[in-house]
Amino acid sequence: MIAFFLSAYYNSILVYSWSYFFRSFESPLPWTVAHNASDILNEGYFNNQVLHRTASVEILGGFQPGLFCLYIFSIVLCTLAIVKGVKVSGKITLVTASLPYLLLAVLLVRGLFLEGAGDALQYLLTPQLSKLLRPGIWKDACVQVFFQLSVGTGVPIMFSSFRERRAPIGRFTWLFCAGVGLCGLLSVVIVYIYMFHFARLHGLQFEEVVVSGPSLAFVVFSQALALLPWPNLWSGLFYFTLILLGIDSEFGFMETVAASVEDAIPDFKKWADPIAVRKVMGAILCCCSVLFSFGNGYHMVMLVDSFTCNLPIPLICLAEAYLIGHRLDYMALEAKQQQLTGAGSDRLLLREITGLRVTYALLVILAIGLFEQLAYAWTLNFVLNLLGWSITLSPVLLTLLFLKRGGSTLSIDELDIRNIYTKPRPLELEMY
Incomplete structure (x- = not known):
């Protein structure tokens, strides 16, 4: 989205x-x-x-x-x-x-x-x-x-x-x-x-x-x-x-x-x-x-840009950092990457992602973005707010809907989405 x-x-x-x-x-x-x-x-x-x-x-x-x-x-x-x-x-x-x-x-x-x-x-x-x-x-x-x-x-x-x-x-x-x-x-x-x-x-x-x-x-x-x-x-x-x-x-x-x-x-x-x-x-x-x-086309461009970038992108980055760092067996992920590509992951980056610093930093960025977005939305009328928040919330709602579908699969090596949450299990990730 x-x-x-x-x-x-x-x-x-x-x-x-x-x-x-x-x-x-x-x-x-x-x-x-x-x-x-x-x-x-x-x-x-x-x-x-x-x-x-x-x-x-x-x-x-x-x-x-x-x-x-x-x-x-x-x-x-x-x-x-x-x-x-x-x-x-x-x-x-x-x-x-x-x-x-x-x-x-x-x-x-x-x-x-x-x-x-x-x-x-x-x-x-x-x-x-x-x-x-x-x-x-x-x-x-x-x-x-x-x-x-x-x-x-x-x-x-x-x-x-x-x-x-x-x-x-x-x-x-x-x-x-x-x-x-x-x-x-x-x-x-x-x-x-x-x-x-x-x-x-x-x-x-x-x-x-x-x-x-x-x-x-x-x-x-x-x-x-x-x-x-x-x-x-x-x-x-x-x-x-x-x-x-x-x-x-x-x-x-x-x-x-x-x-x-x-x-x-x-x-x-x-x-x-x-x-x-x-x-x-x-x-x-x-x-x-x-x-x-x-x-008002230029103003609409800036409105869509604001509601697209300020919250959804940091939120997705936060979800990615959290899943890789706290819900996945990243050592198994690195082993699979080594097997498929012949090169392992950058240990420094993995250590930063698996630590809490990246997660906390993204949480702070997300909180600041939410505050600024609410302040900006306060200046808009109802129709523009409806349009803007629909843009912001649609990626979030679709992500939650996808995760709620227990039988959904990722198109990478037929990985069942439920296996993502079993951290002790190795992650079978097929690289294209």
Whole structure:
């Protein structure tokens, strides 16, 4: 369910990227033409000309046929990619694995020579210990890491099932985490440098120009790209890369949902076409795109994101840590992994998971997320609360329903779900 909700609203990144990509061929770049002297980052272009954004989520606004057509186009493109299989995603990954680092390196080198770059690095690297006392900081950081690594969404498990049995999954996992961390670190440095530069140019404090969320890619980076030589070329290349990254991510979300449906229904492939599941999901996502095609579409994206990420993902991670650390015979699990893949698990990670520190930390993150979610829900009307809490509770309720079915089986080595709770017994886990 989480992968489905993520795929439903993550298409917005693709839609906004398509809009910026198509207009990258105009000269001058439309987001560099300021219509308001006080709007130093020209957020007005993103809010008014791309989103036609209303003041709040409760103000519907007009229907935006241009955005809706881009949503349909993006979903159809992703559906075609997923129908072709994981090989298409692999080819896309060949580009997305290297091109973002090239673009970030170009922006970083250019940014280091801008006025205010030194102050930006000093501000970024100087710790403000008082902010560490704010619980929300820790929750936001934790959820961001979960989202970047797709932890708790099922996507890494789905992709690992495509690997050969004796593939070095452990090594790939460490490389993946290191690559994601490096990309995030470079992005943070670049964002701080350019926002400090724009603040310095207009005689403002850094806090007065701070933006967050999708605005970072479509406001800060668009203005940063405009400072490069041949800005049209770099802007087109940057947003085309975002499109490829978005298709790659959508492939993971959609394939995870489709694979879960197939695994949950015994003998699914005997009476149904697996391709049909992916096509039906594409049709459902096309219907959901209407939700994000009005003037309040951006607010709806943030609402779905909040109710999807703040509670369900940490809750699933907590359940995983608890089951592996306290209900499974992890030594038998490691022995089976050694037998099947030729490599054992990381003992340090196993010791951390089986200890109580991870469980307690996730409990604290979950409690903070619940408090913030209740505070956010208090500002919404009944209909939006009903929608939001349905998104939050559906993964939890489905998990409880699945566990209540005593005869349910996992599609890995025909393991009966009841055997998970018999810790002394060895776990027969078949790796794809």
